[in-house]
Amino acid sequence: MRFSKLFGKTLRQAPAEAESISHQLLLRAGMIAQEAAGIYSYLPLGWRVLRKIENIIREEMDKAGGQELMLPVLQPFELWQQSGRDVSFGKSLFTLTDRKEHTLALGPTHEEVITDLVHRYVQSYRELPLLLYQIQTKLRDEPRPRGGLLRVREFIMKDLYSFDADEAGLDESYQKMCQAYKNIYARLDLPALMVEADSGAIGGKDSHEFMVITETGEDEVIRCSSCGYAANAEKAQFAKTDKTTVLSKAAKLLPLEELATPEAKTIEEVAKFVGVPTSQTLKAVFYSADGEFIFVIIRGDLEVNETKLRNTLKRSELRLATEGEVNEAGLVAGFASPIGAKGVKVVADDSITSSSNFTVGANKPGYHLRNANYPRDFQVDLIADIALARPGDSCSKCRDKLSSARGIEVGHVFKLGTFISEKFGASFLDDAGKSRPIIMGCYGIGLGRLLAAIIEQSHDDKGIIWSLSLAPYQVYLCPLSLDKSAVAPTAEKIYQELQKKGIEVLFDDRDDSPGVKFNDADLLGIPLRLTLSPRTLQSQSIEAKWRTEKETQLLPLDNLAAQVKKLLNEDVKAQS
RNA sequence: CGGGGCGUAGCGCAGUUGGUAGCGCGCAGCGUUCGGGACGCUGAGGUCGGAGGUUCGAGUCCUCUCGCCCCGACCA
Structure with missing residues (x-):
């Protein structure tokens, strides 16, 4: 393909709407053009x-x-x-x-x-x-x-x-x-x-x-570098009994007692006020699932994974309940409790069984209950894993730290x-x-x-880096000083010769300065660049350079196509 | 759908208290250049996203509307 005839144009500056690297490079390289939001044309x-x-x-x-x-x-x-x-x-x-x-x-x-x-x-x-x-x-x-x-x-x-x-x-x-x-x-x-x-x-x-x-x-x-466990965060599991905080699972169940906790509404405040770790509290979260009010109870140090919750409920639409809906359900935000919650569906994360003697809301403004225990003090409609795995949590398979x-x-x-x-x-x-x-x-x-x-994962500051198997063209034929001596006719001959050998070549026949051509070659990410100039012509050779390497080598013009073919084959082998 | 931002030449942008639109790149022509986005001269290219309004006069002020981008919600 002759660059001068190629439909599409390389851009020095990326259009303002492009933010991600791939978007910018695709536009700058003239590979795609936007027609509307999320609708693109593919250029040649x-x-x-x-x-x-x-x-x-x-x-x-x-x-x-x-x-x-x-x-x-x-x-x-x-x-x-x-x-x-x-x-x-x-x-x-x-x-x-x-x-x-x-x-x-x-x-x-x-x-x-x-x-x-x-x-x-x-x-x-x-x-x-x-x-x-x-x-x-x-x-x-x-x-x-x-x-x-x-x-x-x-x-x-x-x-x-x-x-x-x-x-x-x-x-x-x-x-x-x-x-x-x-x-x-x-x-x-x-x-x-x-x-x-x-x-x-x-x-x-x-x-x-x-x-x-x-x-x-x-x-x-979410993944574990030790055992290789990897999952989408929507799905990821983790070990809930292996927190750094001490859990009192084995402890004797103490009697429920009410405690005045004025001003303490958030889990952090409550835990601090009562003097227990957040993992010794239970948190209430309210959702509306396909219009039904849902009371979710989960250990205080954990967050709800809405995908897991949606699947557990087998509902399609799920959102946090509004303040009005919470009040309507007869609950007191900040002090809500599954103990005494009536007429609402209660869904619990299985973390509520990971310990005992939790601190939980008393369903009464300014009060919490200590030593709440499931199932002694309250019942739930569903109990399942509905907790969100976060980096730092323990791997459910090997107990090492998860990362994200x-x-x-x-x-x-x-x-x-x-x-x-x-x-x-x-x-x-x-x-x-x-x-x-x-x-x-x-x-x-x-x-x-x-x-x-x-x-996204194969580029540098100059542009795209294609592997040979994907590059739009394998070779960028780049003659310099087209008007000098025999450069143009020689380049033309080489172009024909390479094509005859079945090599995909983009022939930069434009009368542009070296900088323009080199930069476009890099932007387009063509794997192998062949530069022909009066200088290389003096020694009857052409300069070859890989997109990914700094070094160049001179190839004699004699029998060039076969040499290029060999270079390309060697590169394919080196990669596999 | 909620929050934020932006629409002026193909691309990137400027445009003052309202006075009829400019710069860089790119593009066309001519000449000089030629190993990492060269230079000179000449030139083409705009219903300022759209509609309505205020005004003697709107790219600029007001109202409505359309489009695009980002964050979130959403996304077998």
């Missing part, structure tokens, strides 16, 4: 890279036994009503009305369509397992697009759906996909961490996310189970002739986000 350079990513993914999906197909973007709204996910997707689902006043959805994902399809074609266990995938545009009306390609409303995604006859089959498909994903990230040169993930209210048992650890990530990952980091979610795998297949009647006859629902899994990767994540 960006599209070339995206297609390379796509091909790597496609190869790994095929290798794992996946069959590629294409599914519709326009989907009958009835499909979404049938699965019930018109509600759970809510406003994120784009819908439109056709000329016959029929409502259609713009596919945010394709479980409904593919399950409907599979139900019409699969009847027997002999046809399972089945792995089907698609790589195509999906649309979601995200509440807040952000970070360039990191979170958008229109995006290209690879989704594979697995269909199995039994749990063991699902496990196998799941393992296959996890391995395929690891292969993909390895080939993309992207260090992705596999972490336990929340599967949401709809998902089945297992779910994992693949995270690229970087500051710009939207998700928080930000991550970009570049892949998500799910064991869906039979939730959707049952809704669509996607069942099969097993070898005993019995009808059973197909067990499903789904496995997604967002290509644009992947592109952004790669740049």
